[in-house]
Amino acid sequence: MITDLLRRQVLPVLVVGALTLLVWYGAAIGLNAPGAIERVLDPQGPWTWQDLVRATLAMQRPVLPAPHQIAVDLWSGLVDWPIDSPRSLVLHTWVTGEATLLGFVAGALLGIVLAVAIVHARTLERALLPWVVASQTIPVLAVAPIVMVILGSLGFEGLMPKAVIATYLCFFPVTVAMVQGLRAPQRLELELMHTYAASRVQTFWTLRLPSSLPFLFPALRVSMAAGLVGAIVAELPTGAQAGLGARLLTSSYYGNTVAIWSALVMASLLGLVLTGAITLIEKAVLRRMRPAPTRRAA
Structure with missing residues (x-):
């Protein structure tokens, strides 16, 4: 076997x-x-x-670069330099991962809140959903400098602007998937909850939210990957000193293609780790939600 x-x-x-x-x-x-x-x-x-x-x-x-050149540079960036060194890939990965996670959490929460509002209020659906879709038609490369300038003028620098860009890319997949998931229960199931005199809140927690989880977790994986892209893109126009985007930008200035590729590989590995963590959480949550097998009477 x-x-x-x-x-x-x-x-x-x-x-x-x-x-x-x-x-x-x-x-x-x-x-x-x-x-x-x-x-x-x-x-x-x-x-x-x-x-x-x-x-x-x-x-x-x-x-x-040949694969062995990238592997050597990747190993050197992970092992040969102190974590606080500008040449350490651990430092750059941590900085980008921190912005990605913060933007992901904010984007996921925003997407869930918007989806709940859209499902429970037809007026908000007509008012919000077109703007949610329209927001994703603007390229992130055009949005990032504008957001950086506005937040910089308000005194927000460093982590916050990058997290905002990541949030901008994260919330849309979660919103769309959650709207579909919250509407997944059949009419018969909703009428059964009405028969039990369940309130909207009880129907949400008992029926709508569990039905939306199979839609939510795939959207969270897409959202995490999009947030990583947003965090890297946000590091490019700011002249950041740390982060995988800053590593890509600095390496391109000096024509160091090996360092560019090692940063790309590290970004891919970071994306795999983050999306893999969501997959593990999904399996644990769905396993707990499965009904326990009934034992036959002897």
Whole structure:
């Protein structure tokens, strides 16, 4: 059974990963070859294709870094520097993760409150829902500088502006999913609650909220990923000294493509950890909500 599980789930992942690495190395050699011939090898001198491959995979500023170069820089950023050093990826990841989590919590709460208001008041649905949808038509790259300037003029700097941008991207998926989830109960179920003389609050906690959870948690994962993007984008126009966005910006100034890619990989790992935590919470909550199995009488 274990062998069959490995063959069905682990083997396909390994095969895709191996093919990805093969294509990546091929692309790195092809894209870095002109620069290697121009800056590393002698254009007129004798050299073999093995020399060319070695040169393309060991360039200081390659067009496309090889996977092993990114892994070395990633390990160095995590281990070789103190946590408070500007070169530490742990510091940059913590700063971005802090803004992401704060924006996620604020966005999720805002989305839930808006959804509850929309479901329970038709007037608010007509008044709020079009604006909720319209808010997402504005690119975050255009919103971020405006928010930074306004909040900066009010004395808010550092974490708060980034969290606001993350909130802007987080609340929309939660609002839309919760509206759908709170309306998921069937008419018969609502009439049954009415028969029991349940109030709106009792109907919400007993019926609507449990029915909305399967809609809520997928939206929270999307919201968390969007919040991470918002936090990174918010770090770009501010000239921040810490954060993965600041690391990307600084590395691009100096043409350090290896550091750019290591920051991107770290952002991906941070996103996986945060969304994975939501998945674990989802499984725990839904497991507690399942009715206990009844025992048959002997």
